[in-house]
Amino acid sequence: MLSGPNLNLLGEREPEVYGHHTLADVEAMVRERAERLGVEVRFVQSNHEGVLVDELHRARLDCHAVVLNPGAFAHTSVALRDAIAAIRIPVVEVHLSNVHAREPFRRRMVLAPVVRGQVVGFGAHSYVLGLEAAVHLARGGRG
Numbered sequence: 001m002l003s004g005p006n007l008n009l010l011g012e013r014e015p016e017v018y019g020h021h022t023l024a025d026v027e028a029m030v031r032e033r034a035e036r037l038g039v040e041v042r043f044v045q046s047n048h049e050g051v052l053v054d055e056l057h058r059a060r061l062d063c064h065a066v067v068l069n070p071g072a073f074a075h076t077s078v079a080l081r082d083a084i085a086a087i088r089i090p091v092v093e094v095h096l097s098n099v100h101a102r103e104p105f106r107r108r109m110v111l112a113p114v115v116r117g118q119v120v121g122f123g124a125h126s127y128v129l130g131l132e133a134a135v136h137l138a139r140g141g142r143g
């Protein structure tokens with residue numbers, strides 16, 4: 001489970017947009033669901049594009065799927081787009097907010113063509129839904 005820039009500030013960052021859950025709260029919610037699904041999850045948050053690229057490369061070696069909240073890189077990062085295209089494991093993109101209902105610049109989603117699917121707009125629950133989608137795909141379900 002990869003989280004990009006500024007998501008370390010969840011809970012204090014624009015709570016009217018992103019809610020009051022901290023990233024630790026989100027991780028606890030995901031861990032609980034992961035246990036019930038019988039899967040292990042590794043959590044990484046970074047504010048740095050290259051670290052996220054490295055983590056996607058690393059995931060291809062020891063993970064069955066990735067749930068990625070790329071933060072603002074969703075709208076800008078060709079490097080993340082290429083990293084996702086380079087690996088075979090499914091990547092599910094998640095966003096807490098409904099990016100389509102916000103500023104026009106957030107409607108440009110450069111990762112969308114290479115991820116297996118997106119979950120947007122359900123607050124912290126987007127991560128849990130993203131996990132369910134990723135497990136479904138990793139277990140051979142259809143995307």
Ligand code: DQA
Nearest residue numbers: 006070071072095096097106
């Ligand atoms: C976000 C949406 C992005 O547009 C924004 O830059 C973020 C958070 C979300 O989870 O809603 O940092 O990825």
